[in-house]
Amino acid sequence: MSKSPVHLLVIANFAKPGVREQVDRLRPWFAQRVAEVSVASVGEAVGSAADTAELCVVLGGDGTLLWAARALAARGVPLLGVNMGKLGFLADYSVEHMQKHFDDVVGGRIAPTERMMxxxxxxxxxxxxxxxxxxxxxxxxxxxxxxxxxxxxxxxxxxxxxxxxxxxxxxxxxxxxxxxxxxxxxxxxxxxxxxxxxxxxxxxxxxxxxxxxxxxxxxxxxxxxxxxxxxxxxxxxxxxxxxxxxxxxxxHDQPMRIVPHPGHSFFSTLANKLQWGRSPHRSG
Structure with a gap:
């Protein structure tokens, strides 16, 4: 397997159950696919890794992704949110879906969308x-x-x-x-x-x-x-x-750049996560 030259930054909320175990499991998996992997904990300074990172995988939930967006606001690093929390509206990927689509993301076949900050x-x-x-x-x-x-x-x-x-x-x-x-x-x-x-x-x-x-x-x-x-x-x-x-x-001068889930639209996420537009006469 050829590696992408991408420098990957992983920001994780280690206070959430199961996150540390996922980071330990995923780090060698990432290392097989990208040139460099850095890991930072939410709430701590991301340091020099943020200056050269070309993609950030966020493990936690929507709150973790919001923290990462502010921490990286000046750099415009694309954020791929992996939901290990409750709602997962912005952090739209599961671990399994992130792994399924990761090569397409680093290969540029899934482009980030810009969200105003x-x-x-x-x-x-x-x-x-x-x-x-x-x-x-x-x-x-x-x-x-x-x-x-x-x-x-x-x-x-x-x-x-x-x-x-x-x-x-x-x-x-x-x-x-x-x-x-x-x-x-x-x-x-x-x-x-x-x-x-x-x-x-x-x-x-x-x-x-x-x-x-x-x-x-x-x-x-x-x-x-x-x-x-x-x-x-x-x-x-x-x-x-x-x-x-x-x-x-x-x-803000820089937008938040979110890697979209290719199988989810904004409206399907609204319906699935918030029950938006669901008819009271339709069950299931």
């Missing part, structure tokens, strides 16, 4: 005190003592709305099936160049979700918030907010 910045008008990419969403949640909060939203020079409620979710198309959907927001086809702005429990019948283009930047001013109000990136990175803070969100 966000760049999130928090500041008070001066230098930013927090910056991060986001693959799924940036959510502002009211927090303790759980009173409603006021958020003023602008895009470019235009006022979008003043939201009064429990918070706000700004979602990428890829993330529209996560917190955004749970909050009543729309599902977006994942290759769209757009974002969904979805209020969380708004105290108004007129404040509904809206889909806008990904530029110019969205600016959210925390006009009145609680002591526990926080920005949460991808459901994983919390950032405490202060009154007067401005959260600026715009399209």
């Amino acid at each position: 966000l760049s999130v910045r928090v500041g008070d008008g001066g230098e930013a005190r927090f910056c991060s990419p986001a693959a799924n969403d940036a959510a502002i949640c009211a927090g303790e003592p759980f009173r409603m909060i006021d958020l003023d939203v602008q895009q470019g020079e235009h006022c979008v709305a003043e939201y009064f409620g429990d918070g706000l979710v700004v979602s990428t198309p890829a993330g529209s099936t996560a917190y955004n959907m749970s909050a009543g927001g729309p599902i977006l086809e994942p290759t769209l160049d757009a974002v969904a702005i979805t209020p969380i429990a708004p105290h108004s019948l007129s404040q509904r979700p809206i889909v806008v283009r990904s530029d110019p930047p969205i600016r959210i001013t925390a006009s009145r918030i609680n002591e526990g109000t926080a920005l949460i990136v991808d459901g994983q990175v919390p950032v405490p907010l202060r009154a007067g803070d401005v959260v600026e969100i715009h399209r």
Whole structure:
């Protein structure tokens, strides 16, 4: 068997049952097929391996893949997600299917698709005190003592709305099936160049979700918030907010590149994972 010259990076969530055993089993299998194999654990620095990696296999679940997408955001490394968690919406491969299609992936016969990411910045008008990419969403949640909060939203020079409620979710198309959907927001086809702005429990019948283009930047001013109000990136990175803070969100320079499962479409995944579009009159 001839090897591909690809440098493969494996990012694994070793906290999940069975992941360490799979990595130990797969590492020699990968080594027979690619020139170099590096392994990193989720939550740790990926180091210099990320600089030369040409493909990243992510072993864990959707949360692990989101972490990997942020860690590799500046490099544009294609991500192949292997689901060893629960839902597996983004991490769409099983171990068996990954092995079946791996040679086609490294041989370029299965091309990655691009999914827009966000760049999130928090500041008070001066230098930013927090910056991060986001693959799924940036959510502002009211927090303790759980009173409603006021958020003023602008895009470019235009006022979008003043939201009064429990918070706000700004979602990428890829993330529209996560917190955004749970909050009543729309599902977006994942290759769209757009974002969904979805209020969380708004105290108004007129404040509904809206889909806008990904530029110019969205600016959210925390006009009145609680002591526990926080920005949460991808459901994983919390950032405490202060009154007067401005959260600026715009399209990231690099997209997330996902290796699609050749046997699954977006709509079949919606139906199989989330029961979307299923008729209540049809069983099975």
